[in-house]
Amino acid sequence: MSTVTQTSLRPVWDEEPSLLGKIGKALALALVTLAVLFPLYIVVLTSISSAQAINEAGGLVIVPNGFSFDAYAEVLGGGVVLKALTVSIGITVVGTALSLSVTAMAAYGLSRPGSLLHRPLLFAVLITFLFGPGIIPSYIMVYSLGLLDSYASLILPAAISAFNLVVLRAFFMAIPGEVIESARIEGATDFQIFRKIVLPLSKAALAVIGLFYAVAYWNAFFNALLYLNDSGKWPLQLVLRTYILQGQPMQTASGVMDASGLGLSAVPVTSVRMAVLVLAMIPVVLIYPFIQRHFIKGVIIGAVKG
Amino acid sequence: MSDRRAVPVAERSPATGTTPARPRDRRERRRPSQSSFLSRLRRDWQLLLMVVPALGLLGLFHYVPTLWNMIAFLDYTPIDGIANSPYVGWGNFVYLMGEPAFWHAVGNTVTITAFQLVFYFPAPIALAILLNSVLRPRLRAVIQNIVYLPHFFSWVLVVTVFQQMIGGAGLTAQVMRDWGMSPIDLMTNPDTFIGLVTVQAIWKDAGWGMIIFLAALSTINPNLYEAAAVDGASRWQRLWHITLPGLRPVIVLLLILRLGDALNVGFEQFILQRDAVGAGAAEVLDTYVYWLGLLTGDWSIGAAAGLFKGVVGLILILVANKVAHKLGEQGIYQRS
Numbered sequence: 001m002s003t004v005t006q007t008s009l010r011p012v013w014d015e016e017p018s019l020l021g022k023i024g025k026a027l028a029l030a031l032v033t034l035a036v037l038f039p040l041y042i043v044v045l046t047s048i049s050s051a052q053a054i055n056e057a058g059g060l061v062i063v064p065n066g067f068s069f070d071a072y073a074e075v076l077g078g079g080v081v082l083k084a085l086t087v088s089i090g091i092t093v094v095g096t097a098l099s100l101s102v103t104a105m106a107a108y109g110l111s112r113p114g115s116l117l118h119r120p121l122l123f124a125v126l127i128t129f130l131f132g133p134g135i136i137p138s139y140i141m142v143y144s145l146g147l148l149d150s151y152a153s154l155i156l157p158a159a160i161s162a163f164n165l166v167v168l169r170a171f172f173m174a175i176p177g178e179v180i181e182s183a184r185i186e187g188a189t190d191f192q193i194f195r196k197i198v199l200p201l202s203k204a205a206l207a208v209i210g211l212f213y214a215v216a217y218w219n220a221f222f223n224a225l226l227y228l229n230d231s232g233k234w235p236l237q238l239v240l241r242t243y244i245l246q247g248q249p250m251q252t253a254s255g256v257m258d259a260s261g262l263g264l265s266a267v268p269v270t271s272v273r274m275a276v277l278v279l280a281m282i283p284v285v286l287i288y289p290f291i292q293r294h295f296i297k298g299v300i301i302g303a304v305k306g
Numbered sequence: 307m308s309d310r311r312a313v314p315v316a317e318r319s320p321a322t323g324t325t326p327a328r329p330r331d332r333r334e335r336r337r338p339s340q341s342s343f344l345s346r347l348r349r350d351w352q353l354l355l356m357v358v359p360a361l362g363l364l365g366l367f368h369y370v371p372t373l374w375n376m377i378a379f380l381d382y383t384p385i386d387g388i389a390n391s392p393y394v395g396w397g398n399f400v401y402l403m404g405e406p407a408f409w410h411a412v413g414n415t416v417t418i419t420a421f422q423l424v425f426y427f428p429a430p431i432a433l434a435i436l437l438n439s440v441l442r443p444r445l446r447a448v449i450q451n452i453v454y455l456p457h458f459f460s461w462v463l464v465v466t467v468f469q470q471m472i473g474g475a476g477l478t479a480q481v482m483r484d485w486g487m488s489p490i491d492l493m494t495n496p497d498t499f500i501g502l503v504t505v506q507a508i509w510k511d512a513g514w515g516m517i518i519f520l521a522a523l524s525t526i527n528p529n530l531y532e533a534a535a536v537d538g539a540s541r542w543q544r545l546w547h548i549t550l551p552g553l554r555p556v557i558v559l560l561l562i563l564r565l566g567d568a569l570n571v572g573f574e575q576f577i578l579q580r581d582a583v584g585a586g587a588a589e590v591l592d593t594y595v596y597w598l599g600l601l602t603g604d605w606s607i608g609a610a611a612g613l614f615k616g617v618v619g620l621i622l623i624l625v626a627n628k629v630a631h632k633l634g635e636q637g638i639y640q641r642s
Contacts, residue, residue, distance in 0.1 A: 009441040011528065013535035021541075028436055033452050035509065039467050042477060059480045060470065106360030109353040116343075116350040121357055128364060131620050133371035134612035135592070136599040141371040143384065157367040160360050190352035219460030222574055226600070237462045241578060245466045277466060284458045289451070 040281070047071055047274035054268045071271035077253030081276055083232065084239040087151070088218060091235055092283075095155040095217040100210045103160060104202075107168035108194045112180075122169075128162045135226070142227055153227035154235065158220065164209050171205035172198055211287055218283055240280050244273045378610035383603075391606075398610035407585075408611060411594035418590065419568045421500050422507065427564065429508045430515030431557065435549060437516065438523045450520075453513030461574040464510050468502075469493050493579070496587035503575060518556060526552035559630055566626025569619045591615045 010016070017025070042060050049057075050066035057065070075081040109115075110122050133141075138157060147153040175198060183193050199206065221237035228234060234242075243250035249258035250272075257269055347354075378398055380391040402408045433453065440446040456464065472478050472492045479489030492498055530548050539547065573592040580588040580597075589597075591611065599608020 011532065013532045015535075015541070017541070025436070025439065029440065029449060032433065032436070033449055036452050036456055036513075039471050043467060043470065057480075058484065059475065060477045062477075102359045102363065105356040109356035112350075112353055115353050116346040117354065121354075121361065124361065125364065128368050130623060131372065131616055133368055134375060134609065134616055135596055136605060136609045136612055137371035137374035137377070138367065139600060140374055140377070140384070140605075141367060145366075156363065159367075160363050162364075165360065190350075190356070194356070215458050219458075219463075221460060221462045222577065225577075237460050240466060241462045245462065245469060245578065246581070274470075277463065277470075280463050281459065285455070288455060288458060 043274050043277050043281075047271055047278045049271055051266060051268050051271075054270050059270055060274075068271075070267045071275035074252050074254065074267045074272050075275050075279070079252040080231075080234070080239055080243065080250060081236070081252065081279070084234050084236040085279060087233060088236040091151060091154050091220075092214050092217040094151075095159065096210055096214045098155060099159045099161070099164075099213040099217075100206065103165050103168060103209065103213075104199070104206060105194070106160075107165050108172055108190075108198055110165075111169045111172040112190075113173075113177075125162050125165055139226055148227055149230045149233065150227075151233065154220065154223050155217070158216070158223060161213070161216070164212055168202075168205060168209050171202055175201055214287070215284060236276075236280050240276055244276055375609055375613045375616070377606050378613045380606055382606045382609070384605070394606070398607050399614065401607060402610055402614065407589070408594065410585075411589045411591050411611075414587070415569055415571055415590040418500055418503065418571045419564075422504050422571070423561075423564065425501075425504050426507050426512070427561065429512040431519050431553065433512055434516040434519035434523060435545070438520060450513075453516065455513070456510045457514035459510065461510075461572070461578060464506055465575065465578045468506055468509075494582045496583050499579070499583050499587040503572075503579075506575060507572065518560070519553060522553050522556040523549070558633060562626045562630045562633075563623075566623040567619070568622055569615050 042062065045064060046054065046061045048067050048069060048071070049061040049064070050068035051070070053061050053065040053067075057063075076085075106125070110118050110125070112118065142148060142153050142157060147156070179197060179201075180193055183197055188196070219237060220235070221241060224233075224235050224238040225241075228238070231242075239250075242248050249256050251257075252272060254267075257272060374388070377388060377391070379393060379395060380388065381394050381397075382388065382391040437446060437450060437453075440449065459467075470476050474489065474491035474494065476493075479491060482489045492502055495502075526548065530552075531544055534544050534548055569591055571590050571592075573590075573596075576588055576590050576593050577596060580593050585593075585597075592615070595608050595612040595615070598604050598611060
């Protein structure tokens with residue numbers, strides 16, 4: 001890929017494409033890019049458009065025509081969305097901390113070559129790739145542990161991802177053995193080596209895996225649908241599904257808002273809905289630029305060493 | 307993977323830090339005996355302890371529930387519990403085999419997998435080849451980053467965005483009304499649903515799927531292209547005779563793995579749209595298990611359908627890996 005140079009990007013043997021070919025390629029690239037960006041543009045623009053702009057457009061806004069952040073004030077001022085947002089943030093923070101620490105410990109515990117039982121234990125982790133327990137047995141398990149309608153049901157069942165564990169283990173195994181052996185000669189225990197050597201050397205890898213987990217917790221919706229009857233505990237994704245996708249009447253700061261938008265004087269229901277979409281999207285978009293390069297590295301390591 | 311550390315670097319001192327009297331080479335695994343097990347336990351107990359929380363969670367929410375698939379052989383109700391539910395043998399499976407709704411869900415699942423093999427599978431390959439032809443690195447990185455982005459969105463978000471774009475109250479309907487046409491609603495039409503879910507899958511994951519093909523493209527030796535060009539091969543001939551054969555191993559591997567995963571078509575995507583489209587088009591095995599077991603209360607029959615899917619899926623995956631190994635590719639559970 002690095003065959004391109006500063007002076008001429010095109011290799012000497014490669015003929016210049018025809019004008020038609022160039023146009024075709026540009027169109028294809030533009031189409032692919034716009035297919036992703038255009039819907040997001042519409043959603044964001046509508047969420048920050050004024051009531052008048054939305055009325056004139058007859059719903060979603062394509063051309064900017066007056067701005068207003070009332071929709072955000074409406075959903076963040078109180079009601080189900082604000083509650084769900086705090087739940088989602090809490091689940092994501094607590095869940096990620098738990099998942100990351102448990103995964104990192106296990107990944108180190110399984111990363112030392114020749115250690116006792118590491119092969120059967122690794123096998124026990126990997127087998128979870130092959131066979132999932134199924135929806136109903138999982139539900140019965142959560143039910144019999146008394147975890148229905150608890151926040152723990154959103155965290156514990158999905159706390160360990162075998163994929164993340166294997167990827168992190170691959171990172172740990174890439175730490176030069178000499179570093180660890182010399183610490184051992186100095187008399188360090190495995191706990192100390194893990195805390196003082198392995199973790200500081202793996203900050204980037206831990207950040208990647210942490211964000212993998214965070215995105216998964218933030219995006220999870222089915223666990224909540226399955227385990228939470230109490231809609232007061234719903235995370236944002238389930239709120240998005242129920243009040244936006246299914247369009248059920250939604251409690252916001254100034255009252256209950258239904259599809260007709262009646263009951264609310266100033267803020268159009270369309271912009272409120274788009275604001276909820278944006279809130280569900282924002283954390284992912286914000287962390288994405290920082291992490292996407294590492295994500296990709298992680299995927300390739302996982303694919304190669306998995 | 308122990309190879310890279312196979313040469314003993316130094317004697318290990320015991321974890322306690324006392325004098326390393328006896329040589330304790332952890333890599334001497336040829337002579338397993340009681341005493342070596344104990345000494346290895348004394349040396350490695352901290353490592354084992356660190357694995358315990360993860361295994362505990364996997365045990366509680368993976369291994370034990372897997373055992374609870376046994377309710378597929380009972381007439382289970384939560385009130386009776388497993389101990390008091392009557393044993394019915396293969397009865398639930400026999401019932402399922404005679405149940406048209408079950409076969410309907412199986413049929414939908416297989417049809418959608420086949421459809422997506424034809425229409426989804428080539429999308430990441432085409433995208434990778436297209437992007438690989440972009441020479442300016444900056445432009446290429448920008449486009450690349452844009453097309454991966456939807457992979458990190460939740461299915462709820464993706465389906466909702468689609469609803470807002472092409473649903474009955476969405477953007478296209480709105481524009482069509484403005485132009486005096488009668489609006490169409492593609493989100494609730496069972497006839498076009500299979501196309502809809504495929505387009506959604508492409509929108510969300512084609513960019514992500516492209517990564518592995520881009521990596522494979524970067525391993526193709528540029529000298530091949532040069533030699534072919536010198537010999538007079540056109541752009542398309544090079545694509546056909548160099549690029550595609552270069553991608554062949556990855557394509558074959560992913561194709562086989564997809565076949566091994568044939569019964570999974572994406573649960574969340576379907577459960578989100580089943581209500582709007584109806585069970586006729588949107589009922590796949592996963593949604594069938596969910597509705598049967600948790601919404602109608604037929605726990606055991608639902609579990610039987612789930613177990614059927616799990617076991618067939620396991621067989622498919624093992625066969626697929628076997629085939630992949632036979633063809634000289636790495637499977638997903640290659641020996642570590």
